[in-house]
Structure formats: structure tokens, C-alpha cells
Amino acid sequence: MNGTHNVTYQNSTPLAVAYSFVVLLGLPLNALSLWILVCRHGLRAANTIIMANLAVSDLLLILSLPLRIVLHIKPSETLMKIPCQLMTYFFRANILSSSFFITFISVDRMLALVYPLRSRVVRSPRTSGIACGAVWLLAMTYSISHVFRLKSFYTCIPTITWNKLGDFNTTIENELSPPFFALTLSVCLPLLFIVNVISTARVVWSLNNRQMDLAGYSVKRVMLIFLVNVLIFALFLPFIVMLLWNLNQLNLELLEVTLCLSTFNCCLDPLVYYFALDGFWERKKNLDGAHHIRTSITDLRKQT
Numbered sequence: 001m002n003g004t005h006n007v008t009y010q011n012s013t014p015l016a017v018a019y020s021f022v023v024l025l026g027l028p029l030n031a032l033s034l035w036i037l038v039c040r041h042g043l044r045a046a047n048t049i050i051m052a053n054l055a056v057s058d059l060l061l062i063l064s065l066p067l068r069i070v071l072h073i074k075p076s077e078t079l080m081k082i083p084c085q086l087m088t089y090f091f092r093a094n095i096l097s098s099s100f101f102i103t104f105i106s107v108d109r110m111l112a113l114v115y116p117l118r119s120r121v122v123r124s125p126r127t128s129g130i131a132c133g134a135v136w137l138l139a140m141t142y143s144i145s146h147v148f149r150l151k152s153f154y155t156c157i158p159t160i161t162w163n164k165l166g167d168f169n170t171t172i173e174n175e176l177s178p179p180f181f182a183l184t185l186s187v188c189l190p191l192l193f194i195v196n197v198i199s200t201a202r203v204v205w206s207l208n209n210r211q212m213d214l215a216g217y218s219v220k221r222v223m224l225i226f227l228v229n230v231l232i233f234a235l236f237l238p239f240i241v242m243l244l245w246n247l248n249q250l251n252l253e254l255l256e257v258t259l260c261l262s263t264f265n266c267c268l269d270p271l272v273y274y275f276a277l278d279g280f281w282e283r284k285k286n287l288d289g290a291h292h293i294r295t296s297i298t299d300l301r302k303q304t
Helices: 013-040 046-063 065-073 077-081 083-114 125-147 168-176 179-210 219-245 252-262 265-276 284-303
Strands: 006-009 160-163
Touching (some): 013 046, 013 065, 013 252, 013 265, 046 065, 046 083, 046 125, 046 265, 083 125, 083 179, 083 219, 083 265, 179 219, 219 252, 219 265
Antiparallel strands (some): 006 160
């Protein structure tokens, strides 16, 4: 930076408390969910693979929050220099990957309930693994291309004040306003949300037409899952709006608040596992028998 500047750090206890809540609630819930998905369900089904990837995405973000809490309570230039890019990376990768994984879960549920026979090939563990791998590759490469543009540590914790001299303000604004990232999210997330709406509508229509629960699902249960999905996407929306707004106007404090709000999706995602996975607490061996019976009944009905 060519200009001179004098930075005065501000602690932000309310934001530290909010992040602490996410860690205290989200860490045990997602860790327990991942353990259940891996150890009790064995990652042998398409939906459990997707859910496990979503839990990993949330855990990576949550594990980066304790340092952010420390920096909000006691800002330190030394601590901010190295971890800043990593924390920013996890934030952006989580928003992108979580949105895809939640949509995959909705689509998988639609295929399982509406097209149970025709979707067998598509709903394989191998297909889910490839799809999740593609999402990770997209999220990691896409986020890293923007995060490592940051030339200073000031954008890591936006809630600071400074006396602006020279071109310091211009540098900060350029670092906080990645147009391509903001515009892509503003297009990508609404499209994914529309897919969620369509998938839910097809499932509800199928349940109403058949006048019965399919694989333990009911209209009420499907709508509860959809409500959780709506809340998760709603948590991402303010951050996207602030990114777009910062293209023209710098508001660091409000940007940090919306960033904090977006992390609360880590506390809601375990509800998706609980409602979306039939027999979430049961062991896989018990589920296999129930699934086999349901599949056999479905095949007989199709034949008759």
C-alpha cells in the first residue's frame, strides 16, 4: 500500500458470543451426526454419503471459529496475518458446498420417493461420491481463487476502525468486493433453491396422490425438511446482499454481522439429517431389512 494508515482495533463481544454459540451447539451436533452416518449407517447409501459431506463441510467451518472468537475479543495483528485467508476460505467454501449438498439431499429424496425404480442407477453410492467430489472441487478452487487475492489482514475481521489516508481505503474496498464471487452466488443460490422447491413439490404431490406414507415420509415431515432448507438459504441471503452492496459502498460492520449470521446454518443442518434420513438413530443392519421390504412391496405394486 502506498498510503499511510493508522488502524485502531475494536473488540466485538456480541459477535464473539454469537460465534461461540455456533461452536458450542454446532460442533457436537455435527460431530455426532457424522459419527452416526459413518459408523451406524456405513455410508452405503446415496443420501448418507451426501449428508456426511455436508457434516464435514460444517465441521471445517466450525473448527475455524475459535480463532475468530479470540480475534473478536482481543484483536491481534500477529494472529490475523496467517489464519485470515484460511478462515475466509472456509466461510466461502461452506456457503457454496452446503447449498449444493442440501439441494442434492432434496433431489435424492424426490428420486427415491417419486421414481423409486428408474432412479436406482442414479442413486448409487458411486454416483453420490462423484457428485460430492465435484462440489468439493468447485468450492475449493472457486473460493481459493478469491481468498488469496487478499493482500492484508484487515479484511479478516471487518469490525475495525481506521483513519484513512492515501489509498488505504481503496485497497480495503478492492479486497472486500470480489464481484465475480458475489454475482455467482447471487445467481447460483436462487437456482439451487428453485430446485429444492420443485423437488419438494413433486414429493408432496406423490404423497397426496398415493394416500400413504412412502419410506416413512409424510407430507408434514417433507414440509418440515423444506422449512429447514428455507431457513438455511435465508441465512445465506444477507451475506450475498452485503457482498453485492459492497461493490459500491463499504460497510465493514454490517458485512461481519451477515457473515456471522451465515454460520448458523451449521446448527440447522443436523435437523436435515434427522428428518430426511429414515431411522436416523437405528443401525444400518436394521434399516437394510426395512428397505428391502419396502422395495419388494413397491416392485409388486408396479407389476400389478
